[in-house]
Structure formats: C-alpha cells, structure tokens
Amino acid sequence: DAGVIQSPRHEVTEMGQEVTLRCKPISGHNSLFWYRQTMMRGLELLIYFNNNVPIDDSGMPEDRFSAKMPNASFSTLKIQPSEPRDSAVYFCASIDNRGPNYGYTFGSGTRLTVV
Amino acid sequence: AQSVTQPDIHITVSEGASLELRCNYSYGATPYLFWYVQSPGQGLQLLLKYFSGDTLVQGIKGFEAEFKRSQSSFNLRKPSVHWSDAAEYFCAVATAAGNKLTFGGGTRVLVKP
Numbered sequence: 001d002a003g004v005i006q007s008p009r010h011e012v013t014e015m016g017q018e019v020t021l022r023c024k025p026i027s028g029h030n031s032l033f034w035y036r037q038t039m040m041r042g043l044e045l046l047i048y049f050n051n052n053v054p055i056d057d058s059g060m061p062e063d064r065f066s067a068k069m070p071n072a073s074f075s076t077l078k079i080q081p082s083e084p085r086d087s088a089v090y091f092c093a094s095i096d097n098r099g100p101n102y103g104y105t106f107g108s109g110t111r112l113t114v115v
Numbered sequence: 116a117q118s119v120t121q122p123d124i125h126i127t128v129s130e131g132a133s134l135e136l137r138c139n140y141s142y143g144a145t146p147y148l149f150w151y152v153q154s155p156g157q158g159l160q161l162l163l164k165y166f167s168g169d170t171l172v173q174g175i176k177g178f179e180a181e182f183k184r185s186q187s188s189f190n191l192r193k194p195s196v197h198w199s200d201a202a203e204y205f206c207a208v209a210t211a212a213g214n215k216l217t218f219g220g221g222t223r224v225l226v227k228p
Contacts, residue, residue, distance in 0.1 A: 042220050043205065093159075097213025
C-alpha cells in the first residue's frame with residue numbers, strides 16, 4: 001500500500017495566484033481530512049469528507065478556500081487567490097472507520113509558500 | 116467540543132533516560148485517543164491508539180501510553196530513549212470512529228548524547 005499520496009510536496013507561488021493541492025487516499029478508506037499546520041496555530045482541521053460528502057467545513061478559513069472530493073480516490077484543496085498568510089504545511093489524512101481497528105493515516109504533506 | 120492539552124512545549128532528555136509526555140483531554144465521554152510523532156519536515160506517524168479495553172496500550176518504537184479516565188489523561192512513555200526519538204509528539208482525540216481528530220499543541224523532544 002502506497003499510503004496517502006499528496007502532491008506537490010512543495011509549492012511556491014506568488015500572492016494572488018490560484019493554488020491546487022491534491023490528495024489520493026488509501027484505497028478503501030471512506031473518510032478524508034484536510035489539515036493545516038503552522039507554527040502559530042498548530043494542526044487545525046480545515047474540512048473532512050465521509051463517503052465523498054463534506055461533513056464539516058467549519059475550519060475552512062474563508063471563501064478563498066474550497067475543497068472537493070469528486071470520487072473515493074481523489075480530493076483537491078484550492079486556494080484562490082492565495083495570500084502570504086496561507087503559507088503552511090497542508091496535510092491530507094484518510095481512514096476506514098468501518099473496521100474494528102481503524103487509524104488515521106497521514107500523507108507527507110504539501111509545503112506551501114506564498115510570496 | 117473536545118480539546119487536548121499538552122502542557123510541555125519542550126522536553127530535553129538524555130539518551131538512555133526515560134521519557135514521559137503528558138496529555139490531557141476534555142470530553143464528556145470516553146474518547147478515541149492517539150499519539151503521533153513528527154520528525155522535521157515529515158508527516159505524522161501513528162505511535163499508538165486507544166479505543167477501549169486495557170488502559171495500557173503498546174505502540175511502535177517501544178512507546179506505551181496509559182489511559183486514566185479519572186484524570187482525563189493519556190500520557191506517553193518510553194523507558195529508554197534513543198537519539199532517533201528526537202521529534203515532535205502530538206496527542207489527539209476523536210469523539211467517535213471517523214470523526215475529526217483534534218490535536219494538542221505538541222511537545223518537542225530533544226535528546227542529549
């Protein structure tokens with residue numbers, strides 16, 4: 001199993017540009033989470049999906065952020081327009097919550113720098 | 116809403132010494148509890164988890180944690196640390212299977228030779 005796959009690993013973009021982060025969850029996992037990690041705020045949940053349906057997007061900072069999960073094997077997090085304060089590491093995680101011994105598996109993250 | 120507190124921001128320990136990291140949670144029922152480790156520039160790796168049953172759980176890399184309901188704690192321990200244990204450790208809680216994970220602020224562990 002390749003684990004949770006995120007791309008790109010690093011992204012540097014100019015303020016005002018659109019940024020799209022991608023995540024491929026572990027096959028068979030039915031829930032997907034997007035987290036953001038910063039020095040000031042730590043690890044905070046942005047949004048999560050269950051069976052491809054958004055369940056809780058209360059952590060999405062503002063309308064510039066949007067997330068989609070068009071199918072069970074792919075999700076995107078889009079920032080448009082990007083701002084320097086969006087610079088952070090963005091993690092995707094997936095779980096299979098139907099099993100007796102589930103756990104949350106995290107991807108390696110995307111380090112976003114907005115200049 | 117649930118919350119997690121890790122009182123120690125930094126801990127320095129000598130190689131070979133024991134380590135204990137504190138975690139306190141706030142939630143009305145029995146939560147699902149996790150410990151993750153993050154090395155610099157890396158993602159989060161699950162060390163161990165507790166759902167129910169035996170309150171002392173064993174994890175990877177020689178770590179263990181004990182759930183104490185009366186103290187709302189889930190402290191992480193290792194009897195003898197290795198230099199490779201230098202990392203940041205996060206405690207996390209979920210209210211049910213599949214629900215969001217809420218993380219503590221993390222504890223950075225430094226290991227002295």
